[in-house]
Amino acid sequence: MSPIDDAALVAAGKFFATRGVYGLAWLDVDLTVIATYGEKAAFIRVGESVTDSVFPLIGAEDFIAGLRADPEQALELPGVVIVTGPDAQERYNLSLFWAPSAGRYLLLVSRASIDATLEIELLRHVRARLMAESEIRAKSEALARANRDLENFAAIISHDLKAPMRALRYMTEDVETSIAADRFEDVRTQVAWIKTQSQRMSSMLGGLLEFSSIGRK
Numbered sequence: 001m002s003p004i005d006d007a008a009l010v011a012a013g014k015f016f017a018t019r020g021v022y023g024l025a026w027l028d029v030d031l032t033v034i035a036t037y038g039e040k041a042a043f044i045r046v047g048e049s050v051t052d053s054v055f056p057l058i059g060a061e062d063f064i065a066g067l068r069a070d071p072e073q074a075l076e077l078p079g080v081v082i083v084t085g086p087d088a089q090e091r092y093n094l095s096l097f098w099a100p101s102a103g104r105y106l107l108l109v110s111r112a113s114i115d116a117t118l119e120i121e122l123l124r125h126v127r128a129r130l131m132a133e134s135e136i137r138a139k140s141e142a143l144a145r146a147n148r149d150l151e152n153f154a155a156i157i158s159h160d161l162k163a164p165m166r167a168l169r170y171m172t173e174d175v176e177t178s179i180a181a182d183r184f185e186d187v188r189t190q191v192a193w194i195k196t197q198s199q200r201m202s203s204m205l206g207g208l209l210e211f212s213s214i215g216r217k
């Protein structure tokens with residue numbers, strides 16, 4: 001493309017920018033804004049880094065520098081929300097190119113279409129739904145693990161409580177036998193043993209209640 005064609009292209013760009021079709025901004029190699037054209041680029045401040053006006057470009061400096069090596073590439077930022085006033089904001093599509101003949105970057109600003117806005121909103125809702133579903137699955141898995149742990153715990157407690165209960169039943173039968181045979185000395189020993197086992201069961205039940213209280217907290 002000849003210098004005349006470049007000049008004609010720039011003139012055409014300014015023509016459409018000043019008529020509100022889109023906005024244009026020229027950027028130096030260090031991303032300083034040199035000039036802007038059109039109302040849609042009015043939020044971009046001349047003399048400052050473009051990242052001061054277009055926050056989504058922050059962190060993309062390396063990619064932007066890579067455009068100079070491959071001018072066919074462009075950085076596309078669709079549906080970017082820009083604050084244009086104290087209580088106003090607009091949604092724009094931003095495209096950043098490297099113009100080799102000018103040795104500068106060209107930032108194209110166009111209003112996002114309604115369809116694009118709806119698409120972005122739909123994607124946001126879909127992402128929120130997927131996150132909610134993932135959270136529900138995680139809670140379901142946690143509940144299933146808790147139920148398995150509870151079943152295992154109940155089985156262990158049931159086993160541990162049955163042993164002293166069987167011993168108490170057998171010892172009670174021995175007490176009845178000793179009383180029938182007038183072996184009262186044996187009865188005193190057996191009753192003392194029954195008291196020991198009952199205290200053991202009481203301690204186990206107290207520990208179980210304390211453990212259950214900690215689990216709820």
